[in-house]
Amino acid sequence: xxxxxxxxxxxxxxQGSGLPGEIxxxxxxxxxxxxxxxxxxxxxxxxxxxxxxGIRYVHDGRSGYAYTGDVGREALARAVQQAAxxxxxxxxxxxxxxxxxxxxxxEVAGLWLPGLLSTPLERKVGLxxxxxxxxxxxxxxxxVEESAYVDSASRVAIVSSAGVEVYGEQTFCxxxxxxxARRGDDVQTGLGFVTARDPAGLDAALAGREGAEKAVxxxxxxxxxxxxxxxxxxxxxxxxxLAVIAQALTAEAVQKGRSLFAGKVxxxxxxxxxxxxxxGLHPEGMATSSFDDEGVPHRLTPLVQxxxxxxxxxxxxxAAKEGGxxxxxxxxxxxxxxxxxxxxxxxxxxxxxxxxxADLIARVGTGLYVVNITGLHSGxxxxxxxxxxxxxxxxxxxxxxxxxxxxxxxxSDLQSLLQNVTDLGGDTRxxxxxxxxxxxxVAIADVTVAGx
Amino acid sequence: MSQLTPDVAAAxxxxxxxxxxxxxxxxxxxxxxxxxxxxDGKVEEVSSGxxxxxxxxxxxxxxxxxxxxxxxxxxxxLALADRLSSSLSGSAASPVPLxxxxxxxxRSVAASDVGAQTARKAEIVRLVDRTARERSSEVRQVxxxxxxxLQRVWIANSEGVYTGDTRARVAVAITVIxxxxxxxxxxxxxxxxxxxxxxxxxxxxVAATLQAADKAVVMLGxxxxxxGRMPVILANGFGGVLFHExxxxxxxxxxxxxxxxxWEGRLGQKVxxxxxxxxxxxxxxGMWGSNAIDDEGTPxxxxxxxxxxxxxxxxxxxxxxxxxxxxxxGNGRRQSFRHLPYPRMTxxxxxxxxxxxxxxxxxxPRAFYxxxxxxxxxxxxxxxxxxxxxxxxxxxxxxxxxxxxxxxLIGNGAQVLRMIDAVADDLEIKAGMCxxxxxxxxxGTGQPTVRLRELTVGGTEV
Numbered sequence: 001x002x003x004x005x006x007x008x009x010x011x012x013x014x015q016g017s018g019l020p021g022e023i024x025x026x027x028x029x030x031x032x033x034x035x036x037x038x039x040x041x042x043x044x045x046x047x048x049x050x051x052x053x054g055i056r057y058v059h060d061g062r063s064g065y066a067y068t069g070d071v072g073r074e075a076l077a078r079a080v081q082q083a084a085x086x087x088x089x090x091x092x093x094x095x096x097x098x099x100x101x102x103x104x105x106x107e108v109a110g111l112w113l114p115g116l117l118s119t120p121l122e123r124k125v126g127l128x129x130x131x132x133x134x135x136x137x138x139x140x141x142x143x144v145e146e147s148a149y150v151d152s153a154s155r156v157a158i159v160s161s162a163g164v165e166v167y168g169e170q171t172f173c174x175x176x177x178x179x180x181a182r183r184g185d186d187v188q189t190g191l192g193f194v195t196a197r198d199p200a201g202l203d204a205a206l207a208g209r210e211g212a213e214k215a216v217x218x219x220x221x222x223x224x225x226x227x228x229x230x231x232x233x234x235x236x237x238x239x240x241x242l243a244v245i246a247q248a249l250t251a252e253a254v255q256k257g258r259s260l261f262a263g264k265v266x267x268x269x270x271x272x273x274x275x276x277x278x279x280g281l282h283p284e285g286m287a288t289s290s291f292d293d294e295g296v297p298h299r300l301t302p303l304v305q306x307x308x309x310x311x312x313x314x315x316x317x318x319a320a321k322e323g324g325x326x327x328x329x330x331x332x333x334x335x336x337x338x339x340x341x342x343x344x345x346x347x348x349x350x351x352x353x354x355x356x357x358a359d360l361i362a363r364v365g366t367g368l369y370v371v372n373i374t375g376l377h378s379g380x381x382x383x384x385x386x387x388x389x390x391x392x393x394x395x396x397x398x399x400x401x402x403x404x405x406x407x408x409x410x411x412s413d414l415q416s417l418l419q420n421v422t423d424l425g426g427d428t429r430x431x432x433x434x435x436x437x438x439x440x441x442v443a444i445a446d447v448t449v450a451g452x
Numbered sequence: 453m454s455q456l457t458p459d460v461a462a463a464x465x466x467x468x469x470x471x472x473x474x475x476x477x478x479x480x481x482x483x484x485x486x487x488x489x490x491x492d493g494k495v496e497e498v499s500s501g502x503x504x505x506x507x508x509x510x511x512x513x514x515x516x517x518x519x520x521x522x523x524x525x526x527x528x529x530l531a532l533a534d535r536l537s538s539s540l541s542g543s544a545a546s547p548v549p550l551x552x553x554x555x556x557x558x559r560s561v562a563a564s565d566v567g568a569q570t571a572r573k574a575e576i577v578r579l580v581d582r583t584a585r586e587r588s589s590e591v592r593q594v595x596x597x598x599x600x601x602l603q604r605v606w607i608a609n610s611e612g613v614y615t616g617d618t619r620a621r622v623a624v625a626i627t628v629i630x631x632x633x634x635x636x637x638x639x640x641x642x643x644x645x646x647x648x649x650x651x652x653x654x655x656x657x658v659a660a661t662l663q664a665a666d667k668a669v670v671m672l673g674x675x676x677x678x679x680g681r682m683p684v685i686l687a688n689g690f691g692g693v694l695f696h697e698x699x700x701x702x703x704x705x706x707x708x709x710x711x712x713x714x715w716e717g718r719l720g721q722k723v724x725x726x727x728x729x730x731x732x733x734x735x736x737x738g739m740w741g742s743n744a745i746d747d748e749g750t751p752x753x754x755x756x757x758x759x760x761x762x763x764x765x766x767x768x769x770x771x772x773x774x775x776x777x778x779x780x781x782g783n784g785r786r787q788s789f790r791h792l793p794y795p796r797m798t799x800x801x802x803x804x805x806x807x808x809x810x811x812x813x814x815x816x817p818r819a820f821y822x823x824x825x826x827x828x829x830x831x832x833x834x835x836x837x838x839x840x841x842x843x844x845x846x847x848x849x850x851x852x853x854x855x856x857x858x859x860x861l862i863g864n865g866a867q868v869l870r871m872i873d874a875v876a877d878d879l880e881i882k883a884g885m886c887x888x889x890x891x892x893x894x895x896g897t898g899q900p901t902v903r904l905r906e907l908t909v910g911g912t913e914v
Contacts, residue, residue, distance in 0.1 A: 038710065044516040045539070048790055051522060052503075067501035069522045079501070086498035089570045093494065121539070145712045145833065180712060180833055187714075189833050226680050227914060256491055257593045258629050258636065338501055378827035378840030379860045383629055383638045386858035388677070388910045390829070390838030407836060409860050409910020411679065450679035450910040 002157070002167040005029060008071050009159025012053060015077040016161075019084050021059025022098045023161045024294065027071070028052055028337045030154040031117065037128040037147050045121065054337040057083035061092035065340040095320040099328065101163035102297050105290045108281055115198035116171040117153050124149045127175055127204045134208025135179040135192070140219065141212045142182040145189070149175050151199070156289075164295035171197050172286055174432060175204055177211035183219045188406075190214025195286070195432050214371065218392060221404035223451035230367035230422065230445045231410060232360060232396065237370050238442045239431035242276070242348055245414050246435075247382035249303055250331070250343040251318035258383045260415060261309055269309045270418035275351035276304040278313055280330055285347030286436040287333075293341045294332040301329040304418075315343045350439040353424030357441055360425040362399040364443050369394045369401060370410060385413040391449075408451040412444075420445045454504055454524045456480035458550050461608035463526065464508065465547040468533035469610060472542025473510040475771070477609040479747065480506035480524050481789040486570065488598040490577035493585075498570060505789045508532050511771060512540055520790050548612035573598050573649060576624060580661045584628045587665040590672065592636070593629040598622075600649060607749035615749040620648050621740075621894060623883070626661050630668035637674075637857070639667030640826070640842065644740050644883035644894075667824065667843050670855050677844060677859035677911025683819040684861060684907040685847065688809065689880040690825045692897035695730055696800050696886070697828040697837040698865035703732075703757050703765075704783070704795040704888075705772035707832045714835040714866050715763060723763045724869035727805060730758040732767055734782050734798030740883035741798040741895040748784035748793055755781045758802075758869075769795045787891035794889050799896030805875030809901040812876050814850040820909045821845040821852060822861060827884070835865035860910040868904065876901035 005027045012025040029051040036043040053076060054067040064087030066079040132147035151173035159165050176193040192210030196202045233241065253259035261269060270276075280298025282288055291297055294316060302310040314322065315332035333344035353360070361369060374390040381387075388411035395402040412420075423443040431437045461478050468476045486500045506529055507520035517536045521528045580596035600622040608614040623644040630637050641660040645651045686694055699715070707713035715723075734742055734752030745751050748770050757765045768776065769784030772795055785796035813821070821844065828839030841859040845852050863871075881898030 038514075041514040043514060044518060044792060046518045046792060047535075048507075048520045049522075050790060054501075063497055065497060065499035067499075069501075069503045069505060075502075082500055086500055086570065089488070089498045089574050090496060091494040093496065143711065145710055187833050189831055223908070257631070260636075338499075340497060340499060374829040374831070374836070375827075375838035375840055375860055375862075378825070378829070378842075379838065381638065383636050384671075384857070385636075388840070388858050388860035388912070390836065390860060390862045390910070392836075406834070407862060407864070407908065409679065409838075409862055409908065411677075411858060411860070411910050411912045413858070413912070448679055448910075448912045448914055450908055452681070 005155055005157035006159060006165060006167055008053060009157050011073060012055060012076040012080060013159055013161060016080040021057050021084065021087065023080065024056040024098050025159045026054040026293070026337055027157040030152050032152045033124060035125050035128050035149040037125065037132055040129065042125055052337040053079065055079045055083040056340050057087050058096050058098055059087055061094055061096045062087040062090045063096050064090060067338045095317055097316065097320060098160050098162040099164060099294050099296050099316040105166065105297050106281055108283055108288055108290055110197065110283055111170040111288060113171050113198035115200055116151055116173060119199045124199055127199060127202055130204040131175050131177045131208040134205045135177050135212040138209065138212035138216060140181045140183055140216050141179050143180045145178045145180055147177045158295040160295065166291050166295050168289040168291060170289060173199055173202060175202050175207045177207050179211035179215045181215035181219055186219055188215050188218035188221065190218065195430060217394065218404045218406065221392060221406035223407040224368065224395060224405045224449065225452055226450050228446055229449045230364055230443060231447045232364055232367060232369045233442045233444065234369065234371045235427065235429045235439050235441055236431050237373050238439045239437035240373065240376055240434055241417065242350065242437055242439060243435040244376065244380045244382050245418065246345045246348055249312055251312040251314045251322060252343040254312055255318055255321055260385050264309050265311055267309055268307045270304050270307040271421040272307045273424065274304055274307050274418060274421045277302045277349050278329070278331065278345050278347065279349050280346035282347050282349065284430055286432045287346040292330040292332040293334045296328045296330045296332060298330045298346060313343055313345060315341060318343055345435065348435065348437045352426045352428045352440045354426045356427050357425055360423060360441055360443060361396055361401060363423055364396055365399050367396040368405060368449060369396055380414070382414070385415050387412050387414050387417065408449050411448045411450065416446070417444055454482055456506065456524055456606035456608070458614050460526045460529065461614060462547070462550050464529045464533050465608060465610050467530050468508055468510050468537050469545040469547060471537045471540040472545050473512045473540060475511040475610055476547065477509050477607065477748065478506060478529070479789055480606040481603060483601060483603040485599065485601040488573055488577055490581055490596040491593070493581055495574045495577060503788065507789045508536055509792065510536050510540070516792065518792050547610035550608055550614035551612050576652065576657060579654060579657060580624065580626050583658050583661040584665040587662055588630065588669050590630045590632055590669055591628055591665055592631040595627040597625040605747065609749065613749045615745055617744050619743055621646055622649055622652055624652065624657050626664045628664040628668045630672050632672045635672060637668045637671040639664035642883055646738065646740065646742065671843065671857050674855035674857035676913050677856040677909065678913045679909055679911040681906050681908050683816065684904045684909065685813060685816060685819050685821045686902050686904065687823045688876070688878045688899055688901045690882045690897065691822065691902065692801055692882065692899040693825045693828045693839050695802055695899060696797060696897045697830040697839060698863065698868045700797045700800045701830050702832040702835060702865055703767050705766050705768040705776055706795050708766050709772050709775055712833045718763050721763055722761050724758055724761040725872060726761045727875055728758060728761050728802060728869060728872060729756065730800065730802035731756055732783065732797055732800050736799065739799040739881055739896040746782045746784045747786045748780065750780040750782045750784060752782035752798060767795050767797060769793055785893045787893060791891050796888060796893055797886060797895050799881060799898070801879060801881055801898035804877045804879040804900040807874060807876050809876040809878045812874050812901060812903055813847060813852060816847050816850060816903060819847040821847045830865065836862070837865055838862045856911065858911060862908045862910060871904040871906060872902050873905050874903040
């Protein structure tokens, strides 16, 4: 399979051999399965092989991009010509260039488990059914709106006229369960999930139980009084907030004048105990591979150490624009073959604190444990730093979890959230939604909660 | 030019039903798109591409099997049909012979519209940059994106439907960043039209750019938002996100069918004040969420979902509608051939009242005024919704007072409709993108200016 994708890359490259500019070919081919079950029956089985090729063309500092879902010679030739034509419309930029081949690419073992493709569909269906049944077995669970198994086996090759020729592959799968608990007229929802590199690594019962427990524990929730609270962000909540903050930690945001952290390298931007890095090589990360989306080796990049900002994430373009000693940190990323790369985190990792969640709650003493937030994309702004979202949670009283809470907002600003981190748990977990983040539960002081 | 002919469609439908099935459908698509992105005063990137492919689904009892291929060739489609039908184990079902019901396009698009010189489109994003920077010396950064797409679809199913549609959309997305004393604020606006490049008017782009720039500059002087429960006035246009989140999603038939919506079992009940009538309207020309047919081939229509305060309809696709005992309302939509259709909103809005918005504000002693919203989210099962305010003000003694920043509004869909105590006459519909099941589709959201007796405002000031 590696050879197939590389061959497509070389074929596309050869279609542009008469053109004066540099050409990069990004070839993607995935096999995906998505199964949903409902009420003990299979609701849908979706299988597909999304694939396509994206061409980046750079000449005299002008960049053009074109893609095609058809990987035949004619379609590739048309895409190369179109990318070159598109480049004529862009303005020249002295820093636009393609990365040259690296002499060494780090190897990460275990990213591809063949069991994912060889596992029969019935077994995958069985996992989703088991997760649903496990959730339904819990008291007060009325229904499971959705229990799903999702997997992908994805392969990428990058071939360029600058000498890059790399291939990578990885498998990934997850189960999620959306459980609904009812007590009288009160309905609450909870999401459970597990992830692995092949179906054998998925604990369906764990996902089902988690979804059910999260729904049941919110039954009877009401708004809490308005005030300033110490909040403990659940790992899923912490991950989604960090993903927003990380938008401002890219050199692209800094160079375009839209980063909160511009000019703050070497300054204290977070609490002393807060460490954050980007790690594209972590064996467990969903974004792990030996190279980024323009073929630069992945690596580990410290972002915040002891609360001090260490630097920003770069791709080849932002590094060239920065000049001096700055090199790409291997953070070129693209959503798919349809888009050219921008700068984005790979796996974000927050250093663990100590103890489990109960220990952290005990240390915090009084506050609000936030288990879910809504409206993040409309309520958090990585440019202005504003942060205000809907929240559900559980009150923390006398060091223990107390009454459930819904119908409140939590508000602060992104800078203050980092500065006011008071404590972290040792309960790190990989969160695969909207990025790939490894984080513990995080306690943050002085957050405004609006309720009654 | 690739396409799906009736002969190929009929052959594929027969093949996919060779081992039984209650329903089968083929959806073919040919989509080309062009995007230009300007930032830092430069057209940084021009990108274009083509996606061609088709999906097949076969439904047997409660189970839908779905697959797709990046080709419209008969051989590839028949192979896909064989793969899908291999999971079934019955005797062959016969599709109804196809009859063309070819949908009337909202707007038939000449190829020249989309093929217009890319250089002319670059002038549009440069116009945005120039206009914003000339508006205020505090404007620090301008991002402008031009995007156009031409989508051709062919849909055939085992019930004899063979139809198609040509859809063209063009949009300019504008983000202006203003800076003062280290504080940054953003203003966003979009000009979005059905059609090709030729329907985009420079003066509309300029007007939207000025609005975005003014919003960013005004918000630089905003004070932190208060928090707590208070009266709220939601301005027209994007205020329609209220209805979209608070009610619209919960009216989608998949949530009704699974009884995970607060609106399930409430048809015919009074759910709002008598002054309230709301629609989902996929058929009106000129609205961003409109198409001639939905993505299952059903002609779109205007559906009254609430009339005079009474719940009158749900938003159905073919399968969920059938299971609920209703016809499809033309709301079966999907992002692309790689996606299963779901019941989705098209353009939602509610009917205007007869008060002028200015009078409504003047009549309000104290309120939070949400002039512009940045989007929202809802849990249909609980009805709890949230939306972000991108431009907010405080109303004091009937006058629009100081700007406030960083507010989110939350509430509950079942309660919020009963909170509306005044509806103005200034209905306006804005373009947006709605996400569900990992799929984005274009939607319109709109409303006249309304006043709510009380909503929770989530700011930072206690």
